[in-house]
Amino acid sequence: MKKRSFVQYLAFAAALLAAPAAFAGCSREIVVPVSSVGVSVIAGSDGTVTGIYPDLLRSLGTKAGCHFVFTTVPRARQELMFATGKADLLVTAMRTPARDVNGIFVPMIGHRATLISVQSDRPPITSGQDLLERRDLRVAVVRGYDYGEAYQSLVRELSKQGRLFTEVDPAAVARLLHLGAVDVTIMGPTILAGSIDREPRVAGLIDKLRMEPIPELPWGHTGIYVSRHSLKPADQEALLELLEKAAKSGVVMESFQRYHRPEILAESVRPR
Template identity: 25%
Template sequence: MSKRSGYLRGACVGLALLGASGAALAECSRSFVINQADWLPYMYRDAEGRRAGLDYELVKGILDQAGCDYEFVDYPSKRALVKLQEGTIDLLAGASVTPEREAYSRFTVPYRQERIVLLVRREDRDRLPTQELGTLIEDFNLVLGAIAGGYYGQAFDGLDRDVLMERDRLVMLNSNRQLLNLLTIGRIDAVVGDGVSLHVSAASLDLVDQVSVHGRFLNQDPVHLMLSKRTTSEQDLEMINQAIHEYTASEDYRALINRYQFEMVVEAIPSEEIENSYRVLGQ
């Protein structure tokens, strides 16, 4: 088994055993168009080009339980938000609730948790104190990197991103792997993102020994499915919420999350704080 497949094996477990107990009492209003971003280990394409990932399997399982038809398309995260607002995409996974998004989206109940961290070069972890993000940027002249279109908590949201980009202090790209390459060659100083995704992306590039999680994490929130108000109904939302409640109460869901998180604890980027966060994600 390759290193990459070893890190990702928990994310590729199928959810076909959900059963018929949660069958929807009504029909979905449409066949949903779902975006799959390049987001290891939640959504990605494997070596053979097949769709894979934890959220990919979770979304399929939830919508199968709700009795909905669906298809997947591929857009970068920022572009997918625009298409959801336009109504050419119906559903996004791994979404945090924000007032701006609530204007054009319906949010389901949570289906898992995420923790947003700051990843730095290994040699910089002890050099950079645990300070507020804005103070850290100014005091140490940091250049940050993040995936465009993501939500990373209030500390990041409160930054004047336009000014930082004009000053070449913020780089926004489409994938963690692009950002990690820039981090390790010294073009940026820190990457903001989901802790699990950053770890698996680093592992896929054989960069785990070169990076470390900074002591100050930025945000911890439940994540939701995000439905377009333009193309979906309140009944769709209720049906999917019912399916999420039933699935997340099942042993299949707990087994999948715990098995996946256990792998992250065993082989995680060294940091006691982030390792502890992995232990509670499935609880």
């Protein structure tokens, strides 16, 4: 069976919203601060915002009567704005208890983070404890990323050991890996791969990546949070229904398959 194209999937998802029971629209513009996350969100230096999720929201919003206003901010500020009710959506994020306090989660795909490094003959890392005991390995993470309490605990301990490098975005981590300034990073492989594709200074790095899943970073879901604090109930309900229909359409998974190699997807992304 022939795969539907990304455009066909967008049209299908948008058509779902054109049914008689469709939305009355949002009462105001929906505020969506974003930072670059692989091909999920591509924040250009000129202020343009594209990628899987922004393109999907724009397409669906046209039919639903909801207008999304995207602004580019660092990831840590994006999280802070959502936590303080200054953002209506958090795009994109894995589900965590801390985020659940401030938003309602809509899962779009299955996802997990892994340890990622440049291929070498070092022995495999099999767990978080194993990583902590390999004190010669320098580890980079992105400020504001959160893959759950086990991840946060690991990051805190690495920081205490003086081995943690915290960067503003995945592209900066890719450059450190390419230069050999760090040995390992922790994030979703599709996030790093998408950043590598747009960073000419790390050309060829994607062919050298080594991905190592560990039990402390299990499969979960990534998707979009809808604010509990900033939205009127009617707008909140409309957005939740809009996102749920988009998730069921399969457009997000199809988009990841369009952008990424099978070996990258196999380690980090699967249907929800």
